[in-house]
Amino acid sequence: MFGLKSDWSLDTNDRYFTLDDYAGAEPRWCTGCGDLGILATIHRVCREAQILPEKIVSVSGIGCSSRLPHYMHTYGFHGLHGRALPVACGVKSRRPDLDVWVATGDGDCFSIGAAHWVHALRYNMDMTILVFDNGIYGLTKKQTSPTTPEEYQTNTHPGGAILPPLNPLTVSLGVTNVSFVAQMVDWNPPLLYETIKAAHDHKGTSFVRIIQRCPVYMEQMNLDMMDDPANLLLLKHENGILVPEGVDRLFENQIEHDPMNLANAMAVAADESKMPVGLLYRNPDALCYDELSNAGLDMIDEEKLAGVNDALDSFTI
Amino acid sequence: MFGLKSDWSLDTNDRYFTLDDYAGAEPRWCTGCGDLGILATIHRVCREAQILPEKIVSVSGIGCSSRLPHYMHTYGFHGLHGRALPVACGVKSRRPDLDVWVATGDGDCFSIGAAHWVHALRYNMDMTILVFDNGIYGLTKKQTSPTTPEEYQTNTHPGGAILPPLNPLTVSLGVTNVSFVAQMVDWNPPLLYETIKAAHDHKGTSFVRIIQRCPVYMEQMNLDMMDDPANLLLLKHENGILVPEGVDRLFENQIEHDPMNLANAMAVAADESKMPVGLLYRNPDALCYDELSNAGLDMIDEEKLAGVNDALDSFTI
Amino acid sequence: MNDIAVQQVFSDDDELQARDSAESIREHIVEIVSDSGEGAQKCGQTFGIVGARMGNGVWTVEIIPAEIQPPARTPDGASGIRIRLGEELMTNMGNEANLVVAFNEQVLRARIASGAYNSKTIVLLDNMWASDESEDIRTEYSEALAEFTDYGLEVHELPIQEECLKIVPDPRKGKNMFVLGMLSHIYSRDADKALDEITKIFARKSEKIISTNHELFKAGYLFAKENIEHHFEIVGKAQTDKSMVVMSGNQAVGLGVMASGMEIVAMYPITPATSASHYLADDFHRVGGFVHQAEDEIAAIGFAIGASYAGKTACTITSGPGIALKTEMISLAAMAEIPLVIVNVQRGGPSTGLPTKVEQGDLLATLFGAPGDSPKVILAAATISDCFHFVALSRKLAESFRIPVILLTDANLATGVQPFERPDVTCDWFSAPVDQSSWDESVLAYDWDEETGLSARPIPGMRNGEYVLTGLAHNRNAKIAYDTTSNQEGCDMRSRKLAALGRTLNVPEIHGDPEGDLLVVGWGSTLGTIEEATDVARENGHKVSSLHLRFLSPMEPGLEEIFKRFKKVMTIEINYSDDPKAPLITDENRRYAQLAQVLRAHTLVDIDCWSVVSGHPLQPGNISRVIIDHVTEIEGGK
Amino acid sequence: MNDIAVQQVFSDDDELQARDSAESIREHIVEIVSDSGEGAQKCGQTFGIVGARMGNGVWTVEIIPAEIQPPARTPDGASGIRIRLGEELMTNMGNEANLVVAFNEQVLRARIASGAYNSKTIVLLDNMWASDESEDIRTEYSEALAEFTDYGLEVHELPIQEECLKIVPDPRKGKNMFVLGMLSHIYSRDADKALDEITKIFARKSEKIISTNHELFKAGYLFAKENIEHHFEIVGKAQTDKSMVVMSGNQAVGLGVMASGMEIVAMYPITPATSASHYLADDFHRVGGFVHQAEDEIAAIGFAIGASYAGKTACTITSGPGIALKTEMISLAAMAEIPLVIVNVQRGGPSTGLPTKVEQGDLLATLFGAPGDSPKVILAAATISDCFHFVALSRKLAESFRIPVILLTDANLATGVQPFERPDVTCDWFSAPVDQSSWDESVLAYDWDEETGLSARPIPGMRNGEYVLTGLAHNRNAKIAYDTTSNQEGCDMRSRKLAALGRTLNVPEIHGDPEGDLLVVGWGSTLGTIEEATDVARENGHKVSSLHLRFLSPMEPGLEEIFKRFKKVMTIEINYSDDPKAPLITDENRRYAQLAQVLRAHTLVDIDCWSVVSGHPLQPGNISRVIIDHVTEIEGGK
Numbered sequence A, B: 001m002f003g004l005k006s007d008w009s010l011d012t013n014d015r016y017f018t019l020d021d022y023a024g025a026e027p028r029w030c031t032g033c034g035d036l037g038i039l040a041t042i043h044r045v046c047r048e049a050q051i052l053p054e055k056i057v058s059v060s061g062i063g064c065s066s067r068l069p070h071y072m073h074t075y076g077f078h079g080l081h082g083r084a085l086p087v088a089c090g091v092k093s094r095r096p097d098l099d100v101w102v103a104t105g106d107g108d109c110f111s112i113g114a115a116h117w118v119h120a121l122r123y124n125m126d127m128t129i130l131v132f133d134n135g136i137y138g139l140t141k142k143q144t145s146p147t148t149p150e151e152y153q154t155n156t157h158p159g160g161a162i163l164p165p166l167n168p169l170t171v172s173l174g175v176t177n178v179s180f181v182a183q184m185v186d187w188n189p190p191l192l193y194e195t196i197k198a199a200h201d202h203k204g205t206s207f208v209r210i211i212q213r214c215p216v217y218m219e220q221m222n223l224d225m226m227d228d229p230a231n232l233l234l235l236k237h238e239n240g241i242l243v244p245e246g247v248d249r250l251f252e253n254q255i256e257h258d259p260m261n262l263a264n265a266m267a268v269a270a271d272e273s274k275m276p277v278g279l280l281y282r283n284p285d286a287l288c289y290d291e292l293s294n295a296g297l298d299m300i301d302e303e304k305l306a307g308v309n310d311a312l313d314s315f316t317i
Numbered sequence C, D: 001m002n003d004i005a006v007q008q009v010f011s012d013d014d015e016l017q018a019r020d021s022a023e024s025i026r027e028h029i030v031e032i033v034s035d036s037g038e039g040a041q042k043c044g045q046t047f048g049i050v051g052a053r054m055g056n057g058v059w060t061v062e063i064i065p066a067e068i069q070p071p072a073r074t075p076d077g078a079s080g081i082r083i084r085l086g087e088e089l090m091t092n093m094g095n096e097a098n099l100v101v102a103f104n105e106q107v108l109r110a111r112i113a114s115g116a117y118n119s120k121t122i123v124l125l126d127n128m129w130a131s132d133e134s135e136d137i138r139t140e141y142s143e144a145l146a147e148f149t150d151y152g153l154e155v156h157e158l159p160i161q162e163e164c165l166k167i168v169p170d171p172r173k174g175k176n177m178f179v180l181g182m183l184s185h186i187y188s189r190d191a192d193k194a195l196d197e198i199t200k201i202f203a204r205k206s207e208k209i210i211s212t213n214h215e216l217f218k219a220g221y222l223f224a225k226e227n228i229e230h231h232f233e234i235v236g237k238a239q240t241d242k243s244m245v246v247m248s249g250n251q252a253v254g255l256g257v258m259a260s261g262m263e264i265v266a267m268y269p270i271t272p273a274t275s276a277s278h279y280l281a282d283d284f285h286r287v288g289g290f291v292h293q294a295e296d297e298i299a300a301i302g303f304a305i306g307a308s309y310a311g312k313t314a315c316t317i318t319s320g321p322g323i324a325l326k327t328e329m330i331s332l333a334a335m336a337e338i339p340l341v342i343v344n345v346q347r348g349g350p351s352t353g354l355p356t357k358v359e360q361g362d363l364l365a366t367l368f369g370a371p372g373d374s375p376k377v378i379l380a381a382a383t384i385s386d387c388f389h390f391v392a393l394s395r396k397l398a399e400s401f402r403i404p405v406i407l408l409t410d411a412n413l414a415t416g417v418q419p420f421e422r423p424d425v426t427c428d429w430f431s432a433p434v435d436q437s438s439w440d441e442s443v444l445a446y447d448w449d450e451e452t453g454l455s456a457r458p459i460p461g462m463r464n465g466e467y468v469l470t471g472l473a474h475n476r477n478a479k480i481a482y483d484t485t486s487n488q489e490g491c492d493m494r495s496r497k498l499a500a501l502g503r504t505l506n507v508p509e510i511h512g513d514p515e516g517d518l519l520v521v522g523w524g525s526t527l528g529t530i531e532e533a534t535d536v537a538r539e540n541g542h543k544v545s546s547l548h549l550r551f552l553s554p555m556e557p558g559l560e561e562i563f564k565r566f567k568k569v570m571t572i573e574i575n576y577s578d579d580p581k582a583p584l585i586t587d588e589n590r591r592y593a594q595l596a597q598v599l600r601a602h603t604l605v606d607i608d609c610w611s612v613v614s615g616h617p618l619q620p621g622n623i624s625r626v627i628i629d630h631v632t633e634i635e636g637g638k
C-alpha cells in the first residue's frame, strides 16, 4: 500500500494513451445526439494531454448528459440529479492530483442544481464543468427546462413554454470569483475541441455551456443556429479560444472580445440577438478554494498524533 | 361562507388602519439590530397604502430576519430555512388578492435558498422580497454567510472568511425576466421607506437587498459605511427611488442612473468600490407568472363539473 | 370515402365467417415487443381499449427500456406492451404470455430471459431479418431462432415488413397498425371499433395519415385471416350496464385531481410520476387548474404548501428520490397542520435505483421519514380505480383533518391500463370556495379539540383570523412556545387526529374464509395478483385467505384479531427483505419487508414475509407457488 | 504581583479554617441563572472544571434561551447553567437544585415554573433590583420575592452588584467571576485552581483584564466567607490515577473526528450541531483537517461523499432538519457503498421544532428515512466519552463495511460538560493513507463476498481500478443493470453487511439483576438518568433492571432472550408516544415511542413505553417515580 504522496508521479512516462484508452462502455445516446460529439472531444482532449486515465474522475448528476461517466474508461461518479457539483468539489477537496470533470445538463445544473451552480463558481476549485444544454429534459422525455425557448411545446407545457429562457451566462458572470466562462455549440468539433481544451487547461473552475442538439425532443432549437451561422457570434481574442485555421470563415459575425473584461463579457452575454461562442471571461488570478481545502494534506501521522494530543491537552484537567 | 370572488372587495373603505394595526408581537431582536427599523418601515408602508391587514401574508424562512412575520399583525408563514420563496409563490399562485411580502436573510436567500432565489426572480410573481443582509448568520450565532466580508472572523472561519463576498446584485440582474432590483441601507429611514414603497408598488417580484446592521455579530461591516457615507453611491433618477428632500445631502457620491438600463445597472452593481443605494433596475413589462397560474380562478363549480365530465368522456368506452 | 372502404373490406359475411371458425377461450395474454420507437405500445393500448369496449376484462402493462433510444435489435432495448384480455374482469398481468408479436428476434430474447413465455407461447416474428443485407444480422437471426426452438416456442415467421412496404415506404411508422390488424383478426375483434380508435389516435394529424393507418390495419387483418391459423374468440362478459372508462393509473391520478377540486399541482419531473402531470398539463385547464413545474422537488412541495396555506389545498406528485427531498417540507406540513396531497408513484429504490420499474419500497420512508413525530395519513391505491378515487378522498381527508395525506401508487399502476366504472362526479366532490367570511376572534388558530385533535383553520383574507404559521413548537394560539407543556400538547393533538380518523375506518374485508391456515396480507398494486394466487391455492385445497390494506396510517382496525384466526400470517410485497435461508440471516437479525415490519410492531403477531426487488410486477403463478409452499409447511407442521 | 496577592488573601490558615467549618455532603446541584450575556455559563463551566480537577464527579448542562439577545429580566430570557457536583462520578443532571445564584428575580421564575427547584433550594439573589430607579422593577422584585417565599424557597438577598461596583464600573461583565468566588467559598473549592482557570479563560486578553477578574473572584470569595452561612465540603473521590479530560459532547465529537484521521468535515450551520464544527474550525488544522461550510445540507453531504469516494472518508455533522435534507444522499451512500460518517445531534422536532432543546426523535427517520432499502449502521452515544470514541469507531466501521454510519447524539450531550478518562490515541486510530497501488484487474468494483456482503473498493488514482459509481441498480461490475437478478443481489449484499457486523457485537450488559419484574430499556443521553432511577427503584425493593442500547442498526444480539426474563419491558425515551390514557387512544391504535416501535417488531415482546417531548432532559427523580409506578402495577398484578 502506498501513501498518497509517494505515488503521485509514478510511471507517467512509459505509458502512451490512445483515444480508446479513454473510452468506456458504448454510448447509449440517440442517433444524432450532440452528446456523442462532446464525448469524442473530451476523449481527444484527454489524449492530447495524455492524462493518466486513473487520475481522471468524471462526475455527473442525472440526465442523458449525465450518463457520460459510463462512457469514459476512467473513474466516474454518476450521482444524484442536480448534485454533481458538490460531489466534484468534495473529490477535489483533498485530491489535488485528480483531474475532475463535471458533465451536467440544463435541468441538472440550472434548475434543481442552481444553488450548487452559483456556489461552485464561487469556490472556483480546479475542475472543468461542461453543461450539455439541449434546452429540454431529455432523459425524462421532454419537459420544459430553464433554457427551453419560449413557446416551445413540451410535455409539461403543451401550450408552449411560458417563461423566457434563462440566460446562464449572465448569471454565471454575476457570481463573484467566477474565473472562466465560455460558450460553444456541439456541432463545430474543432472549436469545441479548443474550447474544452482551454477550459481544461485553466486553473480554477471552468464553466462551459455547450449548446447541444437533441434531435429527439428539441429539433427546432438548434436547427435555427445550425442552418444560419449568422445567428452565432464568434468571440475572438489572443487570450481567448484558439480559432483553428479555416474555422472562422464559417462565422459571418465575429468580434474581438478581451476575456479579461468582465463588463464587456456581461454585455456580450446579455445581448440575446446572437448566441456568442468562445471565451467570455477568464480570470487566472481568482482565488481557488481547493488550495485552502488541501492545506495540511501532507501531514504525517506523527504530526497528527501530536496535534490530537495538543488538542486533548487543552481539555485535560 | 363566502366564495372567493364575492368577498374580495368587501368593506375596504370604512376601516382606517394605524401603525399599530400592523404590529404583531413585540420584536425580540437585539438592541440596535437593523431589523427593527426595517420592520417599522414596513408598517409605515402598509399604513400609507392602507392595506387590509387580513390581506397581507408575510412569508419567511428561518433566521433572525425571518422572525418578521411574528411582528406583523397579519397572516404570516414562518417556514423552513431557505424556502420562503417557493411558499410565497404558492401563496400568490391562486390568490391575486393577497399582498405577499417575503422577509429573508443573506444565508436564507443566497446560500441554502439560492436556487429558489434565481427562479423566483424568473417567475416574477407579484411580491416584495426584502433580503435582510447582515453579512452573517445571526440566529445560529456568527457563521460565515455568502456576503460575509473577506477575512472577517466568524465561528466557522475563525481565521477570517476565505472567499470574497458574493455580490447578490450582479447575480440578480443576470436572471432573465427579473423586473425590480434595488439596494438600500437600514439606517436611512426616509430612503428605506421610499425604497420599500417603490418595491411594494411595483407589479412583479421586487428584490430589495437591505444592508442591515447586526451589532452583535457584525460590528465592523456596516460601520465603515455608516461612518463614512462616501462609501455609498446614491442612484438618482426620475424613474428611480424618490429621494426625499434633504436626504441627498447626506450622500457625497451620487449618480444619475436610469433603472431601465440593464447594462448600466450591471456596471453599477459590479463596481464594488462603492455600495450603490437606490433602484438599479426596473422593467414594468416583464412577464408575471401569477397571471398564468391564476388562469381559471373564476371558474364556477358547474363549469368544473362539465370540464371533468368532458375529460372523462375521452376515456369512456 | 374512407368509411365506405371499411364497409367493403369488412363485409358482414367476412366478420361472421371469421367468428365461426374461432376457438373460444376464456383469456389470453398477448405481448407486442419491438425496438423502442416502433409503436408497439400504441398498438397494444388500442388493442386493450377495443377489448374494453367489447366488454372484455383487460389489464395492460408496458415494457419500458431504460434508455430513451436504446440501440436497435438489442435485448436491453426491448420495448413493448403486455395485454391480458379475458372474458371477466382482469386484475393483474398474469403469468406467461400466450401469444407474442415480435418485430425482431433480439427483443424476444430479453423477454424469454425474464420468464415472460413458456413452451406453449405462440410467437409471430417478423422475418425481415432472415434476408437482411448484413450477414451478422442474418446469423443473429438464425441463431436466435434455433434458441427459440430449443426453448420450445412455436415460432411463426411472417413477412410483416414486406407486407407493410406495399403500403408505406418506411414501415417503422406503421407496422404497429398492421400488427393491430393481425391481432384483431386473430382475436375476432370488432374492426370498426379498432378503426374508430385509430382515427382518434391520429385526430390531430392529417386525413392522409389516418387513411394510411386504416389501410395498414386492414392489410394486417386480411393477412392474418389468410395466413394465420390461430383464431380465437374471447367473449366480453365483464361489461356491466354501467358506463366504463379505461385509462392508466397516472391518468387516473390526474383525473382524480381534477375531480377533487384541487387547482394546483406543483411538481418536478421524475419517472414514473411525471406522466400524471403530463396528463394534467393537457387537461387541467378544463377545471381551471394549473400545473406548476418547479425548479426542484423542494420548491414544488413548498409551492403546493403555499397554495394550501392560502386556502387552495394543493397536490404534489413525485417518486422516491423526490419524496426524500420533500421530507423536511412534509414534516413542516404535519407540524403546522397544512392540508396537502402528496402522490408518490413508487419506483425501484434505493437511491436512483430502477427508475422505470415497480417497487413498494417507500412505505417506511413515508411513515417514518421525518425527524421527530410527523403524523400524516397514508393511503395506498390497489387499483387504477383507486388511483382516481383516492386522490379525491385524500383532498377531503387533508382538509378535514388539517393534515398532509400521502397517496402511494407505483410504477405498475402508473403505466398499467384498465377499465373501471365511470366515476359519477358531482359538485360535492370539489373543495368549497375559499372561505373569506370573518373569523371568530375568540377562536384560536389551533383550537384543538381535546378528543380528536381537530381544529378549524383561518384562511388568509379572513378578517380577524390573522395568525403566523410556524414550524417551530407552538401553542394553540400559533405562537412559538418553548415552555415545558406546549410542545407535548401540540404533539398529542397532532397524533390524536390519527386516532380520530382510525375510529371512522372499518375492519377490512378478508378475501376468502375468515379463518384458516395462512393469511396473506398485501397492499398496493399487488391486489389482483395476490387474490388470484390465493384463489388458486384455495382451489388446490389449501386454507388460505388474503387481506389487502389500503390505509397504512392510521391502520385499519381489527387486524390483530383477524391475524389470530390464522395459523400463520405473511405479507407478500415488492420490496426488500432478507431471505431467511441466506447466509448469516437468522430469525433474530432478519430484516423484514416493509408492511411486515409495521404489522409486527402493531400486532406483535409473528408475521412472516416474502418479497422481491427484481423490479417486475408479481405474477399470480409464482405467487401461488410461494403461497402453496408456505401453507404446505404449516400443514406439515400440524 | 498578582500571585502574591493570591497568597495573601488565601493564606493556608484561611483555607484550613474554611474547610473546618464546612458541612460535608455527598453532592449538590448548583444553578447560576441570569440574563443572557451576563456570563453565568462561563462561571458555571469554570466551577465545573475546578470540580473535575479536584476529583469530583461533575455534570453540567446549559440553560439556553431561545433568542440571541432576549429582553432583560424576563422569564423567557433565562440563561444559565446547572452543575451537579458530587463525590463520585455524576451521570446526569439530577433533580431539583440545592442552591441557585440568580442575577435577577425574573429569570428565577422561569426555572421555578420548569420545576428546577423545591422548597429546600437555597437562593442567593442579587438585591440590586430592590432599589432600582424604576418603580415597576422595584414592584416586580418585591412581588416575585413574595412568590418565592410562598413557594418555600430560602431566599438570601445579597448586594452582589454593589460589591462588584467597588471593583468594576459595569458589573455585567465581571459579576460572574464574583459569583464564582462566592461559590468557591461555599463549596470549599481550591481557589488556586479557580484562579488558574480564570487566567486560562482570559489568556488572549490583557493582563489588566486577568487581574481584574482575579480581584472579582477574591472579593466574591471573601464576601461569601464573611456573609454566607452555608458552607459545604464535597470531597472528590471520582479521581482516578488516570488523566482526565473535561469537555462538552460537541467538542468530544470534534476531537473524535481529529482522532479518527478524517480530514474533511462538511457542514451547514444548524443548532445544536454547529458548535462541533466551531470547535473543529479552531483546531482541525492541528491534524491537517479542513471544515467546509457548504451552501446547504445537501451540498455538505455531497461534498463529504465526494471526498470519501476519492479515498478520504469524510464526516458531515447536522441536526434533524439537516438529516431530512440529506435523506436522498444518505440513500446514495448506502446504495453505492460509500463510507461516510454522519453525526446527527438530535434536537426537538418535528420540523423546526425546538432547535435548542433535547429530543431522541430521529431514530426512526435515520433507520427508515430513505425510499427503498438503504441499510446503514446507526450508533447512539450515551455519554460524552462515547461522543469521542464513537466517531472514531464510526470511521472504522464505515470503511470496513463500505457503508454510511450515522452517529446519534443530542442537544443534551452537545452542551453538557463532563470529565472522562483521557483517551489514549495512537496512530492506529487514523485512516490509512489513500491507497494508490495498482488494482488487481480481475477484482470487480463490487466484489461482494456472498457470506458477508463485504468488498474492497478501488480508489481514484489506482491504476486498473477505473469504475463508475452509480446510484442506479448495478451489478458487481458497477455497471447499471436492469435485469431481473442484479438489483436483488445488490440489495441482498448490502443488507448482508448488517448481519455480518451484527455477528461481531456482544449481548449488551444489564444494569441490575439479569431477571426481574421490569426491564427499562433506553438509548442515548438518558443512560445516567435511567440507571440512577433504576437504582433508586431497586433500593426501594423493586425488581427493576435497565438496559441501554448503543447499536441501533444492526441491533445488539440477545435482546429477545433478555426481555423474556422480565415480566415487563418498557422503554423510556425523549420522543413522542401516545399516552395510553389519553382520549381515543387504545392498545390497538397507540403510537409507540421510537425504540419501543423498533423493538416490538424486532422481538415481538409487548414492550411498553414512557416518553415525553417537553424538550427537557429527564430527571432521575421523575424517572424513578415513573419506574416505580410501572413496576408497582406489575407487582399488584402478581
Ligand SMILES: Cc1ncc(C[n+]2csc(CCOP(=O)(O)OP(=O)(O)O)c2C)c(N)n1
Residues within 6 Å of the ligand: A062, A063, A064, A065, A066, A080, A081, A104, A105, A106, A107, A108, A109, A132, A134, A136, A137, A138, A139, A140, A145, C268, C269, C270, C271, C297, C321, C322, C325, C352
Ligand atoms: C431528485 C430527482 N428528481 C428528478 C429526477 C428525474 N430526472 C432525471 S434526469 C432529469 C432532467 C434531465 O434533464 P437535463 O438535466 O437537462 O439532462 P438531459 O437529459 O437533457 O441531458 C430529471 C428531472 C431524478 N432522477 N431525481
Ligand SMILES: Cc1ncc(C[n+]2csc(CCOP(=O)(O)OP(=O)(O)O)c2C)c(N)n1
Residues within 6 Å of the ligand: B062, B063, B064, B065, B066, B080, B081, B104, B105, B106, B107, B108, B109, B132, B134, B136, B137, B138, B139, B140, B145, D268, D269, D270, D271, D297, D321, D322, D325, D352
Ligand atoms: C434546514 C436547516 N438548516 C439550517 C438551519 C439553521 N439555521 C437557522 S437560521 C440560519 C442562518 C441564518 O442566517 P441568515 O439567513 O443570514 O439570517 P439572519 O439570522 O442573519 O437574519 C441557519 C443556518 C435550519 N433551521 N434549517
Ligand code: SF4
Residues within 6 Å of the ligand: A028, A029, A030, A031, A032, A033, A034, A035, A064, A065, A134, A138, A139, A213, A214, A215, A216, A217, C068, C069
Ligand atoms: S433524448 Fe436527446 S439528449 Fe437524450 S440521448 Fe436522445 S438525443 Fe440525446
Ligand code: SF4
Residues within 6 Å of the ligand: B028, B029, B030, B031, B032, B033, B034, B035, B064, B065, B134, B138, B139, B213, B214, B215, B216, B217, D068, D069
Ligand atoms: S443577532 Fe444580529 S441580526 Fe440577529 S437579532 Fe441580534 S443584532 Fe439582529
Ligand SMILES: [Mg+2]
Residues within 6 Å of the ligand: A063, A105, A106, A107, A132, A133, A134, A135, A136, A137, A138, A145
Ligand atoms: Mg437537458
Ligand SMILES: [Mg+2]
Residues within 6 Å of the ligand: B063, B105, B106, B107, B132, B133, B134, B135, B136, B137, B138, B145
Ligand atoms: Mg444574515
